[in-house]
Amino acid sequence: MPKGGEGKRDHFAEIALPLMDTVYTAAMYLSRNPDDAAELLQDTYLRAYRGWNQFAVGTNCKAWLLTILHNAFRNRYRSQSREPSMVEFDEFAHHVDDQSGSRDPSSVLAAQVLDADVEAALRRLPGEFREVVVLIDLQELTYEEAARIVGCPIGTVRSRLARARAVLQKSLRQYAKERGIIR
Amino acid sequence: MRCDEYRDLIAADVDGQLGADEQHAADSHRATCAQCAELHREQHHLVALLRARAPKFRVPTTLREQVQQRYEPLDRRSLRWRRVVLVGVAVAAVVLVVVSTLRSRPEATLAKLAEDVHEVEAGKAALAIRTDSIEELRRYYRSTGKIDFERSADDLRSAGLRLIGGAVHTLDHVTTTFTLYDGPRGVVVCRRFRVGSIRLPGGGERIGHDQVFTVDGVTIAVMHLGDIVCTLATNIPRAEFVRYLRTAKGM
Numbered sequence: 001m002p003k004g005g006e007g008k009r010d011h012f013a014e015i016a017l018p019l020m021d022t023v024y025t026a027a028m029y030l031s032r033n034p035d036d037a038a039e040l041l042q043d044t045y046l047r048a049y050r051g052w053n054q055f056a057v058g059t060n061c062k063a064w065l066l067t068i069l070h071n072a073f074r075n076r077y078r079s080q081s082r083e084p085s086m087v088e089f090d091e092f093a094h095h096v097d098d099q100s101g102s103r104d105p106s107s108v109l110a111a112q113v114l115d116a117d118v119e120a121a122l123r124r125l126p127g128e129f130r131e132v133v134v135l136i137d138l139q140e141l142t143y144e145e146a147a148r149i150v151g152c153p154i155g156t157v158r159s160r161l162a163r164a165r166a167v168l169q170k171s172l173r174q175y176a177k178e179r180g181i182i183r
Numbered sequence: 184m185r186c187d188e189y190r191d192l193i194a195a196d197v198d199g200q201l202g203a204d205e206q207h208a209a210d211s212h213r214a215t216c217a218q219c220a221e222l223h224r225e226q227h228h229l230v231a232l233l234r235a236r237a238p239k240f241r242v243p244t245t246l247r248e249q250v251q252q253r254y255e256p257l258d259r260r261s262l263r264w265r266r267v268v269l270v271g272v273a274v275a276a277v278v279l280v281v282v283s284t285l286r287s288r289p290e291a292t293l294a295k296l297a298e299d300v301h302e303v304e305a306g307k308a309a310l311a312i313r314t315d316s317i318e319e320l321r322r323y324y325r326s327t328g329k330i331d332f333e334r335s336a337d338d339l340r341s342a343g344l345r346l347i348g349g350a351v352h353t354l355d356h357v358t359t360t361f362t363l364y365d366g367p368r369g370v371v372v373c374r375r376f377r378v379g380s381i382r383l384p385g386g387g388e389r390i391g392h393d394q395v396f397t398v399d400g401v402t403i404a405v406m407h408l409g410d411i412v413c414t415l416a417t418n419i420p421r422a423e424f425v426r427y428l429r430t431a432k433g434m
Contacts, residue, residue, distance in 0.1 A: 013254055020242050020247060038243070042246075118232065136194075136198070165226050
């Protein structure tokens, strides 16, 4: 049990605990399995509670918690070397360019793919791509906040996001093809 | 700007995160490169798809209770279950009152117009006719016998918007047109109905006689066309859409 006064608990419970689903969703996409996500969530809240004095009330608590989550995730997987490496650029270029024979109205694709396809496509992204998509497209953080969290320049965030979205588009199109929705 | 340079910036372009110089260069490139323009449009749809359809996960109950018990104040923990019951009853009562009140509030009508856009983004909008011909769409609206005004839809190509189709829907129990347009920067849903048949709020940003609101991330313009009210709801960034409105003469 963490030590601290009831004042600290009050603030923490009021501001940080309601964000548990948000943190858990990010943890699920980062770790890709419920057991690891549960550990990451508990680890994040323990670290957040211990460091609560460093949080400036009135600033973006979601971004602050996600920073802690990402640090915990990186520490965990860096030591275990379980995360697949980043996709090679050539592969990315293939994803972007190999679209001429499978053009489809994106709105039609959006109407037909399943939520499970979207989740699967996200899970298949390499970690460095997945984290920027989760932060910006799912958690709707700004590029600046995402750059601080992943610890790289905004230009890198932009570039990774562009590539990640291209890979996602390709995956979703492939799922639609497999289901016979598009040719 | 070359295609490979643009593709590194495409996410920031879609999200409106480019600086003025880069934005100008990106706009110029898209204007001359059909493939990059198409990729831009696809990414725009993709972002909407991700936000609408990527599953959000709820913390399992046991895990939630473990974390809450660890960090909630002591007095809250002992009172939690009693509060859960009381809050449940109170919420049910409040929801009943609020739902019945919201049905007639003008602000709630704006929220419904915003929901039109979210449904289109999620691929859930139902169209009775798909056509890129305004005349054909107007004929359809007349043929339903439910729309009795001539100016039921307009051509918005001057604003860079392509007609997708339409349907007759209700809004606050009033029959309206529901016309869907698509453009490189997003979708627009146009509803039209008789003045006075649906209550809409005052206020908003004034552009001439028109009003502009932002609700749930959706920009909504309310315009008066004689005895017809035209609402345009869109996921195009507000500043850009206001420029579209000024461009679309005779709308």
